[in-house]
Each structure stands twice: as C-alpha cells, then as structure tokens.
Amino acid sequence: MVTASEEYNFTSFSNLPFYTKVNERLLDLAEVGKQRKIVDLGCGTGGITKLILERLQSAKDTVIYAVDHSRTALKAAAEEIGERKDVAIKYVHSEVQNLTGAVKDKVDAVVYCNSIHYVPEKTVLVDQIKETLEPNGIFAFNTSFYEGSHPDDSLLFFRKWMMRSLRILKREHGLSADKSAKVSSRIQLKAQDYVDLVENAGFKVLVNDFNRVEVPHEGWHHISGFSDWIEGVMPGVPLDVGREALQKGLGQIWDEMELKTVPRLWLSVSAAKI
Ligand SMILES: C[S@@+](CC[C@H](N)C(=O)[O-])C[C@H]1O[C@@H](n2cnc3c(N)ncnc32)[C@H](O)[C@@H]1O
Secondary structure: OOOOHHHHHOHHOOOOOHHHHHHHHHHHHHHHHHOEEEEOOOOOOOOHHHHHHHOOOOOOEEEEEEEOOHHHHHHHHHHHOOOOOOEEEEEEEHHHHHHHHHOOOOOEEEEEEEOOHOOHHHHHHHHHHHHHHEEEEEEEEEEOOOOOOOOOOHHHHHHHHHHHHHHHHHHOOOOOOOOHHHHHHHHHOOHHHHHHHHOOOEEEEEEEEEEEEEEHHHHHHHOOHHHHHHHOOOOOOOOHHHHHHHHHHHHHHHHOOOEEEEEEHHHHHHEEEO
C-alpha cells in the first residue's frame, strides 16, 4: 500500500534529466569523486546519493552519510539504492540542525541539494556543517528558493498558473488556500544573504553563481505532486486536492501560453573550511 507521504514524495521530480544536470554541477563543485567521506544532507529519497555513487573513483573505503528527518524518505532511498558491498552508506535519521549529534565522524565534503531554504536556523546549521568537516573540507549547496530566483520572463506564467489553480480549487472543491499557514521554505533569503551566511561562519567561498535552468512541463507537473510544494503554494489545502488543482491549472495555462519551458534561476555555492 502506498502511504500519503510516499505518494507525495520528491522521487518523480528528482529523476528528471534537467534536475540531474543541475545537481551534477554541484557535485563537480564539491569534487565528490575525490572525497572519501561525504554527507548528503537532506538526502530525501536518494536521488543525489545515487549521483554521488556514480562518481566515486574508488568506492572502497568510502562512506556516505545520507541524512534526512523523514523516515519515509530514508526508507525509500535505501530501497532505491539497494545493497552495496563496495561502499558504506549510512542512512541517518536526524534534523540537519543536529548534524554533529547525528554524525560523529569528520568528513571531506557536505553536499546539500535543494533543501537549505527549509531551515530557519541557518546559522546553527552552517556552524554544525563546519564542525563536521575536516580542515579544507568542502560545503556545497544549491537552491532555487531565494529572492530573485524567478526570472522576469517567468513571472506572467506563475501569476496565471497560481490564479487558475486557485480558481479551480474554489470552483471544483469549494476550498481556498490559508495564507496564514505559510511555511518557512516560502520565506526567502537573498542570494547575498547565503554568501554572507557561509563567510560569517568562517568559510572561504570558492564559487557563487546563478544558472538559468529551463524547466520543462514535466518539472512543474511533478513538483505539483510533491507535498512540500503543495503546502508552500496552497497552504492548508489537502494534498490530493492541491495536486489536482495545480496540475489541471498548469495544463491549461501551458497550452494557452504555448510554452515549451519556463526558466528558473539556481544558486550554487561552494565553500572551503579554513
Ligand atoms: C526538496 S527535498 C531534496 C532532496 C534531495 N536533496 C534532492 O535534491 O533530490 C528536501 C528534503 O529535505 C528534508 N528536510 C527538510 N528539512 C529538514 C530538516 N530540518 N532536517 C532534515 N531533513 C530536512 C526533507 O525531508 C526532504 O527529504
């Protein structure tokens, strides 16, 4: 039987080729192929863990700590990855803000894909990451949730998509979103705030850039089936109803605007512990 949280997980989105490309670049920045001990922070259902595994030059002697606070996501990751005899993968159930309590080892790299925007206590988190790294260890993260991540030429699409979906929600389900229930991932920092955050924690920023990513229809479609996204754009709405309204609204607006892709900016930062 599929449970609610399995049904609304991130897997279908994270397997899309455009998303893999975004994250492969971050793994390049973290020089993952050269590292022996790696933390995959906020690993979710293991999409990034699989990409890390593909890159390991010598899997022998390598340890990956896959950390997430969702037991369901960790279980899905372990099932997806299966048994590996050549590499130790430790699935760690923890809040990322408690990293030093959960991972006692010192590691060469911490990769943190598309999750940093969830955490309100970012200073505590970055201090914990620094503490977990060896000297010269690399912390690399990316996010498409920051102020300015919506390029100007995507704004009309978003406005129309949200208005249409909310209208469908009202007309077909008699429901409205509850804006007072807005979640922390929707409260966004500026890109410079992220850079300041790591510099203030004593890291040396190596790369800090934005990539314009053309997101296809299937990207918006699958993200509309992810619980965190539904809760972000339609707070307080039951997941099944929210997904249905968002996907229906998307299909209509996509056709009406004759879209091929809609762009999004991804911030990538890599920093070394000094
Ligand atoms: C959008 S998914 C990203 C998954 C994966 N990193 C990727 O890019 O494919 C975000 C993940 O962060 C986890 N997460 C969010 N807040 C967390 C926290 N405070 N502690 C641990 N995990 C957290 C969620 O459970 C979810 O699995």
